[in-house]
Amino acid sequence: ARLANQIAAGEVVERPASVVKELVENSLDAGATQIQIDIDRGGHKLIRIRDNGSGVYKDELTLALSRHATSKLKTLDDLENICSLGFRGEALASISSVSRLTLSSKPADQSDAWQAFAEGRDMAVTVKPTAHPNGTTIEVVDLFFNTPARRKFLRTEKTEFNHIDELLKRIALSRFDVAITLKHNGKIVRQYRPVMKKEEQVKRIAQVAGKEFLSQALFLESGDDGLSIFGWILPPGSSVEPQYTYVNGRMMRDKLILHAIRQAFEESCPGIDVPAFVLYLTINPRQVDVNVHPAKHEVRFHQARLVHDFILQAVKQAAQPNQC
Numbered sequence: 001a002r003l004a005n006q007i008a009a010g011e012v013v014e015r016p017a018s019v020v021k022e023l024v025e026n027s028l029d030a031g032a033t034q035i036q037i038d039i040d041r042g043g044h045k046l047i048r049i050r051d052n053g054s055g056v057y058k059d060e061l062t063l064a065l066s067r068h069a070t071s072k073l074k075t076l077d078d079l080e081n082i083c084s085l086g087f088r089g090e091a092l093a094s095i096s097s098v099s100r101l102t103l104s105s106k107p108a109d110q111s112d113a114w115q116a117f118a119e120g121r122d123m124a125v126t127v128k129p130t131a132h133p134n135g136t137t138i139e140v141v142d143l144f145f146n147t148p149a150r151r152k153f154l155r156t157e158k159t160e161f162n163h164i165d166e167l168l169k170r171i172a173l174s175r176f177d178v179a180i181t182l183k184h185n186g187k188i189v190r191q192y193r194p195v196m197k198k199e200e201q202v203k204r205i206a207q208v209a210g211k212e213f214l215s216q217a218l219f220l221e222s223g224d225d226g227l228s229i230f231g232w233i234l235p236p237g238s239s240v241e242p243q244y245t246y247v248n249g250r251m252m253r254d255k256l257i258l259h260a261i262r263q264a265f266e267e268s269c270p271g272i273d274v275p276a277f278v279l280y281l282t283i284n285p286r287q288v289d290v291n292v293h294p295a296k297h298e299v300r301f302h303q304a305r306l307v308h309d310f311i312l313q314a315v316k317q318a319a320q321p322n323q324c
């Protein structure tokens, strides 16, 4: 069992930042409004994610650490209409197979907290009582301790931490309503306070993308219920360069979207490098397939041409009066 999980881990767990991504997405799926991330030594030593989400019941702990155990897909129809971030049920099993992982949790309506960890070749899960407030903490210690080939690919503490920081910036812009704290070696590095009103979203945009980006960027909003886009875009040629795109609230680096944005500036700004942007695309979930890439950065639009041209036109329109 451990070997099969380690092989699966090859797809999901590339580096500490990919562990953080999976765990934070689980916290978001669990409805957390506060997520605290503690990193030691770039994540080589420790990755700890604490949330105030729904928690895992004692008798579901073993399942949560097993492969292809997801509580998020109940029917085949759900696969067509995915709203949660995780749905493959392999992240925890994979991470647990290449680290020392413990999951401590307490659902609000369960009186005690329990902790689970998997060990040995067969990854037998042990469950024991612990102390924990409502919510979940997952601790990942000594990542890749048993897979030296993987460990060799880890970069310096600073580089790995930067990947985590960058990832959390993108996540922070996908969920304005969630408080996120990031610590490195015991010190608070980022603190994203929850934003509840749409007009205050710019605060977090400024915190993540920079005041310079926000002050120069053009605001864009168009479309209707089936397909719409909103966000901020800065024509090519400036020195700031956040490039964040979201599809139905998930962060994506989708080639089709990037291509459409670039093409929108091609005629007016030929030869100049890429624009900066934070853009949110909303599309009927039935018009998009998110199960394309294991790391889930790419999507497949059923009507790719239509989506491409919609983005192209929207960006062109917004950028028209204010070219390079």
Ligand code: ADP
Pocket: 022, 026, 027, 030, 051, 053, 054, 055, 056, 063, 064, 065, 069, 070, 071, 072, 085, 086, 087, 088, 089, 090, 091, 092, 093, 136
């Ligand atoms: P997936 O997210 O694809 O379902 P994971 O391996 O990431 O698979 O997680 C397995 C299961 O563990 C989830 O389906 C969920 O039930 C539970 N789980 C993991 N993390 C949390 C969390 N932070 N809060 C509540 N439940 C969690």
Ligand code: MG
Pocket: 022, 025, 026, 085, 086, 087, 089, 091, 092
């Ligand atoms: Mg998951």
